[in-house]
Amino acid sequence: MNYYVYIYYDPTTNLPFYVGKGKGGRMYHHLKETIDTTDNKKKFNYINKLRKNGLEPIISIFKDN
Secondary structure: OOOEEEEEEOOOOOOEEEEEEEOOOHHHHHHHOOOOOOOOHHHHHHHHHHHHOOOOOEEEEEEEO
16 A cells, blocks of 8 residues: 555635645544544644634545555
């Protein structure tokens, strides 16, 4: 399985707020985190702020393999 670099964008500004590396479904893992399971509270709070406004982050693969 190949690794990839993914980016989370704010849908209101189209600016990136998180960049990660993963394989498989890793890029969606952050959407299921809780305050107790996250290792990045800033990212977690940003996603929650978007969700409180009825929005979801835009997730894009920047580089594959």
